[in-house]
Amino acid sequence: MRQETEVLIIGSGMGGMCAAALLAAEGLDTIVVESLPRIGGRCSTIDYRGFKCTTGVIGPEMGGAIEGIFRKVGARFDVRPAGPPHYLLGGQVCELPPKGGLKMLLETASKSPGEKEKVLKAFSRALAWMEPSGALSLKDWLMQYTRDVNILNIFQTLVSATMIVNADEVPAGEYFRFVKGLGGIRHFGFCPRGSIALPEALAETVRSREGDLWVGASVEAILSENGVAKGAKVSWKGKDIEIRARVVISNAGPRKTVRLAGKENFDRGYLMEMEQNVRPAPVFCFQIAAQEPLIDQDYLMVTGARRVNALFQPTRLCPELAPPGRHLLFAGAAPESSMPPLNAKKEMGLCLEDLRDLIPGFEKRAEILLAGSYHGGWPGMHAWPGKDLPQKTPIVNLYNVGDGVKPPGTTGLPAAAASALRVVEDIQASL
């Protein structure tokens, strides 16, 4: 069986769906194929015992690239703003003011006023004048100015909760590009119907423009001829279908894209760069049920714990995510090192120790619904920040979108959206 389209998108994660909605809204014939029985990839929702559990994404950024895309294509951005941000510093909960948050954090955490001043001055200089070199990790950059473990812990939390890798793994320059570009993702919210509401809203746009979305359709191979992408072989509902397309966009992660399109069709330099640089960033997410709120805030950034870096309690804002009268808490955590191999059981054991310390009476008041480790082929992000491949591939008209091809200074969902915007601009210019 054969089918023709202008654009074929492999994977319905947010990178794929943003690209699909934008291109369909431009009037291009678009088909999205998704191998799982639900759309959204790591931005999706699974109903479990009356709770709307996440497949990865806890809350989208507000007022950024994602919301911009929703506005552009006329999709409903059903998100309630969370906040204000709170930090747990040495057992004390501090609310971050709208301005001067870092100064306040450092003043609260640091025992040495001199070191705090040195860090703030260096930080201001890096933002106002020149970003630090990428040759140093953020932690090494900070250690030029301070050895105060409380200050280092603040940055470890800021980085690991948003950029998914540790402070000694993110290039300093990339961290400052992120702070300049996204402001550290200060404004975000929760979806009352779960994260799946986002890809579903974009899917509605695609369908309303005569686009198609095939769920449970697995791509066997990306097809190319003479170095130009031509479509894909797809298995769907027991049928083998060859989809011929002018443009193929993969949201499956750069490594899987190469596997599907055949290593032999890629430039050797590209493959070397992929092997050397592109490593998945691991993350843990505990989804916890309770009869009562377990924290007093929408979210609490945690400093100085073993592994847990943030607690999110969306059910104060969005009670729809839990059965009546019950609450859902997400605990995010990063392993000690993002380098494989990952000892998930040991790392997750340390997360549990943190949860017992952070939430009084945890064993009695809380029940872990799902304890997820995201790494390898289903990671926190497909590439560490600053270690991404470009969106274009050496195969003409074959692009990647998503968190394995992040534009500089972006992370997570905003990165998926920003990568889709770049690809769409390129397609618009060339078609």
Add this chain to the structure above:
Amino acid sequence: MVFVDRKRCVGCAMCVPFCSVGAIACFGVAHVGEACNECLLCLESCPLKALREGKAEGEGDATGN
């Protein structure tokens, strides 16, 4: 019988909600317990196709242990 391919499973726990009899536990890696009624709903829930019908090669039972 359902088994967990440990080379593929990363322990994301996405399979757990799909088990109608609560036979799957996941902490770092998924385990399919004896309560499994082979409804096979978990198979297509796995993003990495780590759950499969049959018997794990070189392993003695269906739990992947």
